Amino acid sequence: MQSVSGWVWLLTVLGIVGLLLFDFFFHVRRAHIPTLAEAARWTAIYVAIALLFGLGVTIFAGGQSGAEYFAGYVTEEALSVDNLFVFLLLLGSFKVPRADQQKVLLVGIAVSLVARTGFIFLGAALIESFAWVFYIFGLILLVTAGNLLRQEGNEEETPDNIIIRGARRVLRTSDVYDGDKLFTYQNGRRVMTPMLLVMVAIGGTDILFALDSIPAIFGLTQNVYIVFTATAFSLLGLRQLYFLIDGLLDRLVYLSYGLAAILGLIGVKLILHALHENNVPFINDGEPIHAAEISTGLSLTIIVAILLITVVVSLLSPKGRAQTYVAAARRHATEFLDIETDPAYCDEIFHKLVYEESRLKTLPERYRARIRAEDELMDLLHRAHELHARRVADGRCFVPAWAGPPASEAGGN
Structure with a gap:
């Protein structure tokens, strides 16, 4: 499948652009908070489309191309889930209202898709001209794998990078949102809202992620069409x-x-492939080295196995359960205090906060003790309860029947 006709490329690009436009006009144009059922339904639809496309690749281009596509898609999807951690922190950092987050994500993803397409064709051109690029891509992935291991446990840090810092300096924005508008009027002057800045932050951050993901998928296939479609x-x-x-x-x-294990595997695979294509003068006098290579089928099997083990162990881990409850409580308290202004949704958020606090009380004592020792979290929860009490007194919301004191007051029993 190394040669794909122009009309296949055209139909593919039109199909992808059509899906983006459909997403915008039928889902994102009207600001709303998607329900869990809506998110599950459309996630299943998009995954089904991707799998059906892979089935088509397998039928029309053969099993090898099909395996390359599925390996690339699974790897890119796994890396995308890791990206969602950063998106979550960014949207919280910029205090984007929940109803407006869909448009931010879609615009950021569209920008990233355009940029990644450029990276894909650039990478393909480099590989075509310089065999030693495989060494560079392999080393990038091995370094990234090491960085992932070193950064474990630091997810709570606010994301920041050169693109975000540059956008903050260049894009002078107002301090408040005006729905999902990019521009608003403030003191009679037309100014940009933070919405434009957060879109740049999401798109720019995802472009930086491409520096890892594009070499990773080129380690599984050098077919540009498969790389593009899987991405x-x-x-x-x-x-x-x-x-x-x-x-x-x-x-x-x-x-x-x-993810570190997957990127390490692909990094080794790239370097082994580079040895087969070797023409670097100071390595084996520029002659190819016939080392054993890792097949695409074996790579796909290992990648899926690693992901399954990672997810199962994470879900069974008491540490994961504690981290989930704490992060959810912190997120709901922050939304309630600083982000949301819609009274009905604020009421819903407080209900969720109380529920998360009730789940904190079910954790083993050693985790509850650590939570009570987090002064910033305890202060956040107390402020949320105090604000809710004032709103109840003003008649702006009501107390859930199962509400109780903050976790710090009831979590020690």
Whole structure:
């Protein structure tokens, strides 16, 4: 499948653009908070489209091309889930209202898709001209794998990078949102809202992720069409996936270890392939080295096995359960205090906060003791309860029948 006709490329690109436009006009144009059922339904639809496309590749181009596509898609989807951690922190950092997060994500994903397409063709051109690029890609993945292991446990840090810092300096914005508008009027002057800045942050951050993901998929296949389609389909369902699993993201405590293993595997695979194509003068006098290579089928099997083990172990881990409850309580308290202004949704958020606090009380004592020792979290929960009490006194909301004191007051028993 190394040669794909122009009309196949055209139909594929039109199909992907059509899916993006459909997503915008039928889901994102009207700001709303997707229900769990809606997110699950559309995530399943986008995954089904990706799998059906892979089945078509297998039928029309053969089993080898099909295996390359599925290996690339699974790897890119796994890396995309890791990206969602950063998206979650970014949206919280910029205090984006929940109803407006869909548009931010979709625009950011569209920008990333365009940029990644450029990276894909650039990478293909480099590989075509310089065989030693495989060494570079392999080393990038091995270094990234090491960084993932070192960064384990630091997920709570606010994400920041050169693109976000540059956008903050260049894009002068107002301090408040005006729905999902990019521009608003403030003191009679037309100014940009933070919405544009957060879209740049999401898109720019995802472009930086491409520096890892593009070498990873080139380690599984050098077919540009497969690289492009696997990357595109992994991004298309990312918005729906975010709303489906954002409550479970913190539960995947060992995901970084799994991704590090996958990137390490592909990095080794790339270097082994580079040895076969070797023409670097100071390595074996520029002659190829016939080392054993890892087949695409074996790579796909190992990648799926690593992901399954990582997810199962994470879900069974008491540490994961504690981290999930704490992160959810912190997120709901922050939304209630600083982000949301809609009274009905604020009421819903407080109900969720009280529920998460009740789950904190079910944790083993050693985890509850650590939670009570987190002064910032305890202060956040107390402020949320105090604000809710004032709103109840003003008649702006009501007390859930099962509400109780904050976790710090009831979690020690």
